[in-house]
Amino acid sequence: MMYNYYKTHLYNISQHDPIPESYNIDENDIDFFESTSQEPLVLVPDHPLARVVDELKLSALKEFYLEENRSETFPQRNLGVEQRADNSRGSILRDAQFPLKRQFACPFYRWDPIRHMSCFTRLSLRGIADVKRHLWNAHKLPPYCPMCGKTFPTVARCDGHIRRRNCVLRELPTPEGITIQQVQQLVQPTDAGTPEELQWLSIWTIVFPGADLPAVTYPSGVVESTVCQFRDYWAYNGERLVSDFLEAKGLHNYNLQDEDHSFAALCITVLYQATDYLVESLSHETSNESIGEPSRS
Template identity: 85%
Template sequence: MDHYYNSHLYDISQLDPVPESYNLDENDVDIFESTVQEPLVLEFDHPLARVVDELKLSALNEFYLEKSRSETFPQRNLGVEQRAGNFQGSILGDAQFPLKRQFACPFYRWDPVKHMSCFTRLSLRGITGVKQHLWNTHRLPPYCPMCGKTFPTVTRCDSHIRHRKCGPRESPTPEGITIQQVQQLVQPTDARNPEELQWLYIWTIVFPGADLPAVTYPSGAIESAVCQFRDYWAYNGEKLVSDFLEAKGFHNYNLQDEDHSFAALYTTVLYQATDYLVESISHKNSNETIGGLSRS
């Protein structure tokens, strides 16, 4: 899973420009509009909530044991906090689970601290996933560039602007992608182009004129650790949760339970373990920058 590459190896001009006359229609919107459901998380008073911390530490312990097989130093007798401190983000050489490439959200790469959840709360596995994320999370509603007021439709926004009755804005321009940028993003790129090049083309649309980032994938000790744990959890999490609940006497919870408590526990542990990794490695490696390499 190679997270690093030289952005200057790719020439963005290789991609055909988007025609200015292009109009967004309903068929194009279908490319972006996929059903987005909020992930299930446990309520604090749910019976399973009391085992979250223990299950989180157990999951991290199993993860570090898996990782220790590729390390040159023994970790099997270390506690979870010590193992987190020793984790330097190296790639698992003999991992018993598949490691998959992940893309960074352009807004996360632009401002990792502000958009941390774009990294810790989802995996972007391909170019389509990146575009869908931008549409679902970072799409701006139509707004007046003068006063900053937002509108439910482009028609109402255009009518407001034509009347020119508003005053200058007091707040900064809202952050996100405009309908014009969506019109560009909806254009398919040539699948024969490397995915890194396609991602960089998205970057030039979202942040026109900005320098290209050094990496398109999550990178660095923190990001590598989170990506590895996310892949580990996707491959082993269901069994770990099931075995843990069985050992604790919770026999009525599984993937088929009607209130989806199992799925909520699965997601809650994933989120808390991810946050734990970010916090613990950041504390251990004071020089580690959230978001990996800076823009070049």
């Protein structure tokens, strides 16, 4: 059964301790946890360039697999370290003409990959700092009432709601996320000499105390490795491929109001759709592989 670490955060309605207005962290940590999330640069369905997304996606995947086939052997991704693998799919290219970078998994994705699939398909966590920022931006536990389950934008509003005691008990699942105490643990300095994999495991024990450690801290297996490989390939080649495609189709002169924004949105949209396509298609091809290999305690 899933380790219910959230119970430590439930508000005691009979005895209220002082609760901070928000996630209070040291001034030195503000820059570290400053939100870098922005509105996603994706094309709206009626955008003039939206009609080429499907064709461009397939063209990009074709070029990607052609690049794959040009290599004789395919070492498997392991924390960015190359290792031999028998299966060419889900591996990184030994002779790839683009930089291959290690990537880490979101702990929530590793815990429940189906529920948190977007943490894998929409993000590229290149280091421990990226993992912590992602937890801060996407997985903070919202203040909530343990009686009715209502969530609030601030702890003060939630505390006032609970003190009034005018709601009705409802059987709702506890909201998911990291608590204030866990955030304060995450900002504690780490020994610079500690390997990043151990640092990731330390984050895991903070986010899921008492839960079994996962077998891997990074994307692995056929599906995840291939998606990471495509993401690296797209980071290096995506803009060029999109530009060449538009020029070949005679679509460079759209006279759009915000051409740079539209071009960036097209690149991101193609990346997202190609990633989703890879996950779906490879999951069917490797039906015996459980994507993410979720941990259970």
